[in-house]
Amino acid sequence: MASRGTAQRPNGTQGKICQFKLVLLGESAVGKSSLVLRFVKGQFHEYQESTIGAAFLTQTVCLEETTVKFEIWDTAGQERYHSLAPMYYRGAQAAIVVYDITNQDTFTRATTWVKELQRQASPSIVIALAGNKADLGNKRVVEYEEAQAYAEENGLLFMETSAKTAMNVNDIFLAIAKKLPKNEQTGNAGTSGQGRRLVESEGQKPTSGNCCK
Amino acid sequence: MNEEELLKRSAAERDRIFSCYDRGREGAEIDPWEDPAYEVYHTTDRYGFIHDKRLPQKMDQNEIKTQFVEMERLKKWHKMTKNWETVATTEKLRRRIYKGIPDRFRGQVWVLLLGIHKLKSENIGKYEEMLRLARQWSTEIRQIDADVARQYRDHINYRERYSLKQRSMFYVLAAYSMYNMEVGYCQGMSVLAGLLLLYMDEEEAFWGLSVLLTDKKYSMHGFYVDGFPKLNRYMEHHDKIMQRFLPKLKKRLDKCGCDSILYALKWFFVVFQERTPVSLGLRIWDIFLLDGDRVLPAIAYTIMKLHKRQLLTMDSLDEFCNYLQIKLEKDFGYDDDHVISAVERSMEELKRAKLEYPGPPLPHELPKQPIGTFKEPTFTSKVGRRADEFSEAQQVMRESLIQRRQTALIEDEGSEEHEDSATPTELSAASNRRMLGANNCVGVNSHGGSKFLFEAGDGGSSLSPQGSRRSLADTSVTSTADLSVFSSATRSQPLDNSLDTQSNASVASSSGSAGLQTPRAGSHQPSPDVVRIYVPYGGGPGYKDGLPRTLPRSLDTNKIRIKVQDPDQTPVVENLKPFALDSPEYELDIK
Ligand SMILES: Nc1nc2c(ncn2[C@@H]2O[C@H](COP(=O)(O)OP(=O)(O)O)[C@@H](O)[C@H]2O)c(=O)[nH]1
Ligand SMILES: [Mg+2]
Numbered sequence: 001m002a003s004r005g006t007a008q009r010p011n012g013t014q015g016k017i018c019q020f021k022l023v024l025l026g027e028s029a030v031g032k033s034s035l036v037l038r039f040v041k042g043q044f045h046e047y048q049e050s051t052i053g054a055a056f057l058t059q060t061v062c063l064e065e066t067t068v069k070f071e072i073w074d075t076a077g078q079e080r081y082h083s084l085a086p087m088y089y090r091g092a093q094a095a096i097v098v099y100d101i102t103n104q105d106t107f108t109r110a111t112t113w114v115k116e117l118q119r120q121a122s123p124s125i126v127i128a129l130a131g132n133k134a135d136l137g138n139k140r141v142v143e144y145e146e147a148q149a150y151a152e153e154n155g156l157l158f159m160e161t162s163a164k165t166a167m168n169v170n171d172i173f174l175a176i177a178k179k180l181p182k183n184e185q186t187g188n189a190g191t192s193g194q195g196r197r198l199v200e201s202e203g204q205k206p207t208s209g210n211c212c213k
Numbered sequence: 214m215n216e217e218e219l220l221k222r223s224a225a226e227r228d229r230i231f232s233c234y235d236r237g238r239e240g241a242e243i244d245p246w247e248d249p250a251y252e253v254y255h256t257t258d259r260y261g262f263i264h265d266k267r268l269p270q271k272m273d274q275n276e277i278k279t280q281f282v283e284m285e286r287l288k289k290w291h292k293m294t295k296n297w298e299t300v301a302t303t304e305k306l307r308r309r310i311y312k313g314i315p316d317r318f319r320g321q322v323w324v325l326l327l328g329i330h331k332l333k334s335e336n337i338g339k340y341e342e343m344l345r346l347a348r349q350w351s352t353e354i355r356q357i358d359a360d361v362a363r364q365y366r367d368h369i370n371y372r373e374r375y376s377l378k379q380r381s382m383f384y385v386l387a388a389y390s391m392y393n394m395e396v397g398y399c400q401g402m403s404v405l406a407g408l409l410l411l412y413m414d415e416e417e418a419f420w421g422l423s424v425l426l427t428d429k430k431y432s433m434h435g436f437y438v439d440g441f442p443k444l445n446r447y448m449e450h451h452d453k454i455m456q457r458f459l460p461k462l463k464k465r466l467d468k469c470g471c472d473s474i475l476y477a478l479k480w481f482f483v484v485f486q487e488r489t490p491v492s493l494g495l496r497i498w499d500i501f502l503l504d505g506d507r508v509l510p511a512i513a514y515t516i517m518k519l520h521k522r523q524l525l526t527m528d529s530l531d532e533f534c535n536y537l538q539i540k541l542e543k544d545f546g547y548d549d550d551h552v553i554s555a556v557e558r559s560m561e562e563l564k565r566a567k568l569e570y571p572g573p574p575l576p577h578e579l580p581k582q583p584i585g586t587f588k589e590p591t592f593t594s595k596v597g598r599r600a601d602e603f604s605e606a607q608q609v610m611r612e613s614l615i616q617r618r619q620t621a622l623i624e625d626e627g628s629e630e631h632e633d634s635a636t637p638t639e640l641s642a643a644s645n646r647r648m649l650g651a652n653n654c655v656g657v658n659s660h661g662g663s664k665f666l667f668e669a670g671d672g673g674s675s676l677s678p679q680g681s682r683r684s685l686a687d688t689s690v691t692s693t694a695d696l697s698v699f700s701s702a703t704r705s706q707p708l709d710n711s712l713d714t715q716s717n718a719s720v721a722s723s724s725g726s727a728g729l730q731t732p733r734a735g736s737h738q739p740s741p742d743v744v745r746i747y748v749p750y751g752g753g754p755g756y757k758d759g760l761p762r763t764l765p766r767s768l769d770t771n772k773i774r775i776k777v778q779d780p781d782q783t784p785v786v787e788n789l790k791p792f793a794l795d796s797p798e799y800e801l802d803i804k
Contacts, residue, residue: 028400029359047366049487050359052401053478056534071530078356078400080439083607084474087614105597 016066018182023089025113026098027106028077031132034163036074039173044164051076061177068177094126094176101131102139126179128157128172135162219596227354234383237375260491261369275548283315290318297325310503313496320412326502332420340416343388352594353390353398360403381415382406389422394588395580399437404483427584430505435578436482440606443578445613447481448473450571454514462521467621469530476537481509488542493549507570511559
């Protein structure tokens with residue numbers, strides 16, 4: 001297993017703790033659940049059960065100054081479940097749009113997800129594109145360069161990943177964590193479990209009405 | 214690629230997948246990992262499920278009891294299945310099924326309960342015909358293949374790729390995708406087919422699946438068809454039960470953003486499979502097949518009730534999800550008999566409260582065409598292209614989710630004012646005057662939900678993001694989920710939103726680049742002004758045939774004006790449009 005950048009800060013009270021809501025989107029069977037499982041538990045199941053509805057998991061990563069807690073929404077890929085997706089990406093600070101490098105249609109589908117996020121999600125959402133199943137290089141149909149060019153054009157983070165070999169799995173989450181803005185005030189984490197950019201300490205009174213100016 | 218090439222490619226893919234299943238394990242290309250190596254004999258339980266660890270040498274209490282009792286019962290069951298149609302059987306059946314069908318008889322009894330013999334003999338050749346059609350026309354093959362490859366891989370019958378039962382599962386689902394073309398295939402159905410196939414043969418499972426979907430006793434069609442209309446109805450009902458009998462727990466779940474869709478969708482779609490231990494899951498299926506979908510609310514309620522104490526110690530979505538999604542399947546904490554008796558008691562309890570059944574299916578939950586009607590798939594579905602817009606049914610689903618979430622939050626915040634939950638025909642306008650003025654944030658929360666709706670129509674949107682963000686009128690329109698206009702101007706917790714309609718989009722964009730850096734104003738302030746208005750929406754233009762919960766499609770149908778007396782705090786309300794209610798306009802004066 002590759003090294004995991006997910007060590008818990010030895011004493012959890014130090015440093016900033018930021019909480020981010022992250023959603024995984026993409027065609028069915030591209031490996032969304034597998035990526036999450038790899039990132040959260042360090043495991044890979046060949047027979048990962050298909051996601052019906054959605055699943056929720058959390059994982060914490062440590063950056064130099066801050067601890068980032070990801071609240072991860074793993075969604076069902078089938079078109080019929082699409083109508084539920086906005087409820088998961090709404091309010092998300094980050095999204096990983098996944099495709100399977102051995103299937104061109106999944107890449108096309110990924111680009112429509114990106115479009116939808118650009119139109120419908122928070123304008124500041126950090127989007128990463130993951131070309132998964134990179135271990136199946138011999139069956140590749142989506143070229144790295146093609147995806148990279150697309151990602152660049154659209155300002156996305158991009159990596160090819162493999163949930164199976166763990167390649168780039170932690171890295172893509174870390175890259176997202178780094179890109180997320182963390183310069184808000186910090187407080188205690190993990191009390192409410194709700195997706196938001198930052199956990200404010202309880203009872204903290206906002207001082208000015210500068211939210212929507 | 215031109216159209217012809219696209220069609221060719223899709224057809225080729227379908228043929229390729231079919232040929233894999235046709236060949237089975239002989240000569241099939243199977244990646245080595247597709248056959249997980251198991252220490253099979255030591256790790257397979259009595260139902261055929263394989264476990265990671267060796268099973269304990271000794272059986273646990275629950276197992277010893279089950280086996281002993283089953284031995285006792287075999288004779289009775291033998292007699293009963295021989296005399297199925299007799300009155301004596303009918304009377305005993307119910308009691309005995311609630312005690313659990315001995316696994317050895319399960320297949321036989323399930324087939325009887327589902328009335329499969331009759332269907333099969335009335336439809337000779339139908340299954341083969343559907344399978345033939347599927348080879349030529351089915352547009353669902355790729356998805357079915359992907360799910361068959363993942364379904365019950367921990368069961369000895371499905372362990373090997375392209376094993377006999379895995380092939381059957383594929384064929385059953387492929388054939389069914391032609392038999393019921395309105396549903397086709399929807400994720401979740403592989404669970405139904407997979408489970409039935411553990412207890413019956415391929416053609417029986419096909420007819421079993423068909424009964425589960427379209428017989429009115431089970432009506433799962435309404436769960437799986439576009440827009441999931443039955444899910445809505447069942448979740449609303451579940452929420453009502455929670456509100457009535459477990460209000461504290463419901464409040465806690467709501468507060469943590471644990472909308473019931475997060476756990477109940479899976480529960481209902483696959484009738485508690487993969488969320489309860491195998492033996493309990495089978496017992497649940499026994500009573501489900503006997504009594505039909507009316508047991509679902511009682512089971513959901515029972516699970517919450519039995520685990521109330523543990524659940525009440527939790528205060529994050531994380532914990533709730535982990536408990537309901539993973540922990541309960543591993544270890545339910547109660548033996549199966551105890552749970553089933555508790556379900557029976559719950560059914561009584563719900564009956565007394567007149568909450569035992571969410572009512573009959575709505576028209577759009579049922580098939581529109583006679584089952585078995587073949588219609589050539591459209592080009593788009595043939596090549597697997599996605600629709601650009603949500604269908605009407607999907608929009609209804611989406612909007613009602615948003616509304617449910619908002620209701621939950623409003624309940625939470627205004628629980629002093631309101632004891633009961635807002636019914637779909639009520640309009641609640643919760644507004645926080647201080648926030649309206651201080652932030653100009655009006656409508657931010659709901660607007661997130663609205664955006665898609667109106668932009669989806671491409672060009673149909675008359676809203677500029679700037680205008681709409683500040684428009685209460687929009688807010689109320691856009692959160693109109695079904696029968697109600699549900700306006701929530703502000704939440705007392707703008708940051709709170711894992712599931713709700715609050716959009717960071719609006720928040721962030723309105724504060725410019727500083728969006729994320731800005732601490733939210735008024736984030737934990739209570740909301741002093743809560744206004745609830747009845748809006749009789751019936752018969753309005755929002756109605757479409759057979760879809761009673763249709764949304765108004767454009768802003769032109771609705772209008773609300775809210776005035777805040779303090780001039781400094783008057784929100785700018787734009788985009789007022791005619792209001793299609795009896796009264797042409799509502800004015801709320803919030804003081
Ligand atoms: N070779 C390979 N297979 C993968 C990888 N990730 C997922 N899979 C397999 O692809 C299938 C679908 O994965 P899953 O995570 O369920 O996809 P999801 O539907 O997007 O959640 C499963 O059989 C996985 O074992 C990967 O990186 N490499
Ligand atoms: Mg999945």
